[in-house]
Amino acid sequence: MSPKPTQKQLAHQLGVSVATISRVLNDKPGVSEEIRQQVLSLMAQAGYAPNGAARSLATSRSGLIAFVVHQSSHDTREDPFYPFIVAGAESFLAGQGYHILFTSLDDETMQKPQSFAAVAERRVDGLILAGPDISPAFILYHLSQGVPLVMIDNCLQNSEVNCVLNDDFGGEYQAARHLIEKGRRQIVFLSGPQEWVSSRERGRGYAQAVSDARLPSRIVYADETTIASGESAMREALERWPDLDGVCAANDAMAIGAMRVLAARGARIPHDVAVFGFDDIGWATLTTPPLSTVHVYKRQLGVLAAQRLLDVIADPDLPPVKVVSGTRLILRQSSGD
Amino acid sequence: MSPKPTQKQLAHQLGVSVATISRVLNDKPGVSEEIRQQVLSLMAQAGYAPNGAARSLATSRSGLIAFVVHQSSHDTREDPFYPFIVAGAESFLAGQGYHILFTSLDDETMQKPQSFAAVAERRVDGLILAGPDISPAFILYHLSQGVPLVMIDNCLQNSEVNCVLNDDFGGEYQAARHLIEKGRRQIVFLSGPQEWVSSRERGRGYAQAVSDARLPSRIVYADETTIASGESAMREALERWPDLDGVCAANDAMAIGAMRVLAARGARIPHDVAVFGFDDIGWATLTTPPLSTVHVYKRQLGVLAAQRLLDVIADPDLPPVKVVSGTRLILRQSSGD
C-alpha cells in the first residue's frame, strides 16, 4: 500500500506524462476526454492528493489566509466574539479551497512586522486583521509590502484600506432614538476608547440622535470596554447627572457593568433607568433584566471579509472598499417596553 | 529593492554556495565562524526569510498543526470555550515555530476523512481534535494513516490514543460532595449525552459521591448540553422528585437552564435548591444568583495537547498517553454558603 502517490507515479502507470496529470488535476484544457477520465479514475482509486508544499512552491500561492487578532481578544476581553467571525470566514474560505491560519499577536510582534513569520515566509496569501487593537504600524507595513489584507471592525484613518465594519453609527443612532421615543430625556453614553473607529462611530450615532431630538449630550469616556470599565463609567455618570434616565453603553460588557452599578444603587431597570448595549453577545440574554442591544452579524463579518480578500488576491489592483454590515435592534427588557 | 531574496542570491553576493547559507540558517555544523557571521549579517540586512513552501517540500514537514472542532462548537453551543483552548495551543506552538490551521468540520466531511484536504495534501504535521463530537471514523482513519494526533476532551474507547482530559470524575465528585456536606439530601444530576466521555465521567463522579454518602442516585439524561436541554431536564427532574434540594448539572449551560426553570417555579436558589454547574464559562458570573461551578483550565488544555503533539511528532513511536488536567471548585452563590 503505497501511502501517497505522486503525479510521477500516476503518469507512469498510465503511460502518460506528468504534465497531463497536472492538467486534468487543474481542469486545464488540452487533454482528451478519454485520457482525462482514465486519469480521474486512477486518481480516485489510488487516493491521490496533490502535495500542498510542492504546489505552493510552483505556483507561489499557498491557499492559506492568516486570521490575526490581538492577544487581548481572548485574554482581557469578556465573551470574545471573534470566534464567530472566524467561523464565518472559515466556512466561506473552505468552500473556495482556502484554509485559515489562526494567529494572535502581542504588542511586541506587532511592532516588528517583519518578524511575522506567516507572512515573511510566504506561508499565507492574505491577511484578515480583526479587531481595533491591531497596531497601525503592523498594518502599514504589510500594505507597503503589497500583502493583500482586509480589516474587520477597524480602519486606517488616512490610508485607503479594505475593511468591513458594522454600521456602528446607525446602530447606536437607532438605540438612542428608541430610548428617546420611549420618553427618556437624560440619556448618557458610556463610550469606549476614542482610538477605536467603532467607539467613535457609536458615539457619533448617539450624539446625532440626541441632537436631533434637542436633548443634551452626556458622554463618559472609558479606556476599555469591559464590565469593570462599564461599572466605573456608570458611577461617574451617576455622579455628574444624578437624574439620568437612560444609558447607552458602547458595548454589552459595559452595559452589564452599568446595570450592576445601577442595581446596587437601587435603581430599577428599566423603570428608573433604561439600558442599551451593543453587539448582542451571548451574555446579553442572561442579565437581569435581559439586555436590549444592537445585534451585529458576527458570522457575516467574517464572510464579507473573506470574500473581499479573495477578490483582492485575484486582482491586487482592486481599489479599496469599505463594507458596512447592517445592524438590528434587539429589544429585551432593559430598555423598557 | 528586491522584495524577497533567496538563498541563491545571498550565496552569490557572498561568493559562497547555497549549501552554506542553508547550513547557517539551520544551525548546522560545517561552516566556519567567520563565514557564519557574514551570512548572518547579510541575512539580517537583506531581510531574508526562508520560503516556507520550498522548505516544506524539502523536509516534508510543514510547521503547521490543524486544530479541528466540530461545526456545532460555534453554531449550537452556547458560549463555546474552544477559543481559549486554541489560544493556549497557539501561544505554545508559536514559541516552537509552529502555526495553527484552524478548521471546523461538519458531519459530512467527518465521514469522508480522506477528503480532509489539510491532511491529504500534507499541509499539516499533526492534529489537535477538540471536543466530543469528532467522529470515531475520522479519528480511526487518521490513526491508521499514522498521522500524529492528540484529542482534547474526548478519547476512544478501545484504542490507545493520546488525549488530554479534564478530571471530570474528580470535579463532579467534589461538587456533589460539597452539596452533601452542606446538608443536601435529594441531589439530582442532569447528565449530558452518554456518548461523551466527559458526560460519563461526570456522571460517575456524581454517582460515587452520593453512593459514598448513602444517598439515592437520581439522574436525568439529556441529549445535548444547552440551556434549553437544561430546562427540560430540570422539568423532568422536578416531576419525578418534587422534593429535590440540590442539582448538579453536566455543564454551566444546563445549570443556567435549570436555574431558569427553578426560578420560574418559585423555588429559591440556593435556599430551596442548590445548583452546581461545570466548566466555569464566562456566563457563570452573570446569573442570578451567580453560579457555583467546577473550573476547568481551558487554556492549559490547549497547551498540554500541543506539547504532547510535538513530542509525538518528534518521536512517532511514543506510546499514547492520557493527560488529566485538574479542576477547581468555584463557590459562588447558587450552591449556598
Add this chain to the structure above:
DNA sequence: AAAATAATTGTAATCGTTTGCGTTAATTTT
C-alpha cells in the same frame, strides 16, 4: 490529397530549500 489549422501530448526548466557525497584546505599525528 495536400496544405493549413487545431487539438493533444511530451520535454524540460523552474520554484527555493535541504542534504549526501566528494573535494579541497587546514590541522594534527608520528
Add this chain to the structure above:
DNA sequence: AAAATTAACGCAAACGATTACAATTATTTT
C-alpha cells in the same frame, strides 16, 4: 616533513508540483 585526520565548503540531486514550448497527431480546408 610526510601521512593521516578533520574541518570547511561546493556540487548536484532530490522534494512534487506547474507551465512555456516544442513535437506529434488529428481534423479541416481548399
